[in-house]
Amino acid sequence: MEPKIKETAWNPELESQMLEQWERLHLHDFVPEEKNFVIDTPPPYPSGRPWHIGAAAHYSQIDMIARTARMAGNNVYFPVGIDRNGLPVEIYTEKKHNIRMQETERSKFLELCKSSLDDLEAEMIQIMKSLGLSANFAQYYRTDSEEYRILTQATFIELWKKGIIYKATRPNNYDWVSGTTIADAEIQYQDIPTKLVYMKFKVKDTGKTIIIASTRPELLCACQTVIVNPEDQRYKDVIGKKIIVPVVNREVTIREHHSAQMEFGSGAVMVCSYGDQNDVALFREMKLEEIVAIGTNGLMTEAAGKYAGMKVKAARTQIIEDLKTADLIEKIEDITHRTPISERSKIPIEIIPMEEYYVRQIESVEKIRNLAQKITFHPEMHRQILMNWLDSITIDWPISRRRFYGTEIPIWYCKNCSEPHVPEPGRYYKPWKDSAPFAKCTKCSSKDFVGETRTFDTWMDSSVSPLFISKFQSDPEFFRKTYPATLRPQAKDIVRTWLYYTILRCEQLTGRVPWSEAWIMGYGLDEKGMKMSKSKGNVVDPLPVIQKFGADTFRFWSASEINHGYDFRCSEQKIETTKKFLSKLWNVSRFISSYPVIKDANPTETDRWILSELDNLIKECRNGYSDYNFFVPAIAVREFTWNVFAAHYIEMVKARAYGDGFTESEKNAAIYTLHKVLSTILLLLAPITPFITDFMWQTLYSKETIHKQRHPEPQGAEDMSRFTKEIEEFNSRVWNEKKSKGLSLKDAISIEIPEYLKPFAKDLISMHRIST
Structure with a gap:
């Protein structure tokens, strides 16, 4: 019979077709329900050449979380944004145009920064789409948008009124290269x-x-x-x-x-x-x-x-x-x-007395420590990073920066008495250029004001991301259904900043912890185990790698290489090696596609054995997926597919599937089992390799995408794993015996089948052409 899968090998160019189909189906659009799985996705920062291979691996695994949650039956909200505030783009713009920020007219400098970000952002979005991220890109957000900055300023105004923000002159860490606290x-x-x-x-x-x-x-x-x-x-x-x-x-x-x-x-x-x-x-x-x-x-x-x-x-x-x-x-x-x-300029800081705005945090340390106990950390060991940081806090958080490209601090000062005035929330304010929205000073009645020129620390913006995606203060019903979020995925190096500041700010504004779970990933290292950085010249650009090997190869490498929470090494050679498994999966699938799908059959002992191993595989994968540790299912599926299913079961039942010397019932049982195992493997791999699994699923099993299916569940098969080692050892012994006698694998051989393998004798005799 002709295989349904016509292509002799998986072609990564097919991935673009699948992307177009998913977009056409609006597969990842979100409509809030009463209960939702909300991911507070880290908005990546475009600075210079965006991303490196470790970051791309990180985001591919965040997508695995989203796909895993959908297959568990959740209504998933997977927003994506771009973080565009702060120092890196200013430094990039200064280098690109050979200018200095402080010597450039502010409006012109901001336009140059925006232009630089637009170019870099386009490539970043391309990488995320190429990776198969199942986010709704039609509605991605920017942290420098008017809408986002309105929220940042509104939260500042609210905390100002609560007395949580104050101004003081204190010794501060000062980066004299970037010119800011x-x-x-x-x-x-x-x-x-x-x-x-x-x-x-x-x-x-x-x-x-x-x-x-x-x-x-x-x-x-x-x-x-x-x-x-x-x-x-x-x-x-x-x-x-x-x-x-x-x-x-x-x-x-x-x-x-x-x-x-x-x-x-x-x-x-x-x-x-x-x-x-x-x-x-x-x-x-x-x-x-x-x-x-x-x-x-x-x-x-x-x-x-x-x-x-x-x-x-x-x-x-x-x-x-x-x-x-x-x-x-x-x-x-x-x-x-x-x-x-x-952290930004990589030069030693100085401690200099500066007048800055502060957010009170010392008095909240114990409260944050208690709230952190309510968050499930994946892996648990990274909770300690947060706890260590809480132990080290000795001063309040200075939030004002002497930079241009950031959300402006919405304050005007009376020219006569210097009294600070904060406007009502709801608009985006630029005090350095806008007229004061006040008729007169509340203290001395003067009508002359001067606007604040400083901007916020970029974490003031980033720390309200769960509030922004849930439409805090703009859509009460949407907010009710989507806040707190379910999960914060992020790298371990920003636990002390993004994760901590988000808990602090969201508690101050809502009284609640912003999410119930935190998923923390390690660093992407180069082949020698060194952390990747542009200054070292050891950064690997992910886009050419994805274009060369395909997103699924890259994603499977990410899952099978990274034991969650630990640092991992990146190399193109390892990624290329990963491709061998997908080729094996393709060849197995193409072979099985030669047979029609049979809905039910009466399995033989051999079939019951592999279905028992399949049940064990499902249990192991579900354990890994429940902890968002994709290393577990990736390794388990690869081991099962390559070394158990393909190497032993398929070889044992080939003749039976052909109907050569077997009854129709026995033949149908083999074909049923082959498709049962393959379809389950595809479902188990779908969150990790979404392209190849969906292509095969739609070719063989359904017109509906695999990404609308549920996780497979164990069928309660009798545990027959006790036979696995015996079957593997017997098959290896026969193959070695033939090799030692100069026989081909198709040649007949006289060898005794052990008593404990007699239930599988008919398939073993056919497989090895054993003479009796």
Whole structure:
């Protein structure tokens, strides 16, 4: 008989036909019901060449979640958006047009940013569609749209009125390259080689010299005290005395403090504004007067005296030389220092006093900790990332940024008395260019206002994504049905930012946790196990790989390579190897398509054995899918299809399916079982490889797409897995025996069938041409 599947091999070009069919059927449109499965999908950020292969793998698995939920009978809401706010596009635009943001007219710079994003976004959407993401792309959102920014501003206004947002001047993490304050969550730490300088401080009127070790001698001008541990007997006689800061020759007092580590350096520590967060805490506790040594331009200020105007590194080098000349250095050690780095610009941050807006978070830490216990984490181990972050929070969240491309802070100030005025929500406000929507100042009645020029931290936008997709404040009925969302899928590196800030903000605005589940993925690494980055040049562009091997090959590689929650290595070679399984599946399906589908039959022992193994496969796959761990079903289906179904069962029943020496009933049983197993494999693989499974399903089993079917369920077959190893070992023994005798697999052989395999004897005799 001619196979129904005409093509001799799976052609990835068929994937575009399936995409067109799904769009034509509006297969992934969403109409809310009383109960819905809502995915708070991460909006990817187009910056430079969008995405790398690890991110594409991440999103393909998010789509597997959506498809899994549909096959479980859920009404799935799978929105998709593009995150277009923040620093990366500004940096990209500056490089692309060879301009500087602060030196460019704001409206013009914003237009250049938007144009850059449009080009990059188009390619990102193309990649997502090519991957087969089952989202409704006709309605994808942008975080820089007027609609989205209206919501961000409205939530700010609401929290302002509640007193949760306030303005204060405090020491802040400052990225002088990007020219803005950043939150603790935007800091990474790197071990950087540096010098630990042991400097000589003279105690006034005693002739005594104290050695103080520091990695930042450029901050000598900002030193306001020297501390020693109260238990340190070496310094008992100098507590309260004056000590002379070298180079600047200023006197400060020696004080006791438990934070001084006796084992580090000499045990004496200079406290400067601001070398690190410990300095910040000490200045607050001791009520010290800060000295700003480093400006927002990254240069030393006038407080640095003759070093004013120098870059920090240059000032450090020069001060070390001057200390040497004055014989004020005992020694210098080369060490590795854990240094705070800006996540965006990759340069060391400085701590500089800045006036910023803050969201209160310290008082919410325990509440967030309790809410987090209500969220199911997949995998559970990544809950600890959030808990560790909550333990580290010591200050409120600074949310104002001195950048252009972001949602504007909706505040105007009275020109006369500086009173801040916040408008009513519901419009998109641009205070830097719009007239104030107030007739007069509520404090002094002045009619003149000046608008705020700063924008929000981009996480102020991103953190309301579950509110935006559920139409918070714009469609109460839609919101009631879709909030809280079901699931937040995301990478582990933004647990401390996106996941945490979303819980914080949504609780402040709704009193509820934003979703019931969080699905956390690991990093995509290169072939050598290094994290991919553009600066390292080890990023693999996913689009050419998808075009070369097809989306299903890429997706199956993603599922079979990544044990959920762990980092994974990416290589084109591994993806190409994955294609072999889909080729095997295609060949098996094409063979079975030669036989008509039989709705019912009386299975033989051989058929009952493979149906028993199929039941076990279904159970294993369902366990993996229930935890959104696609590694489990991918590996299980591949192992079963290749090494059990194709290698043994199909070979055992080929002759029976042909009707060669068997009854009609036995023949029909083989054909029924072949189709039963294949159709189940297709259903089990549908969330992972949606294209090839739907093509085969519609060719062989139904005019309706496979993506409207339900997950297969175990049929309650008797467990016959005890025979699997015996069957495999017997078949291998026969094949090896033939090989050792120089026989082909089609040649007859005389060999005894073990007693325990007698129920399968008729198929085994036919398969191996065993003479009796």
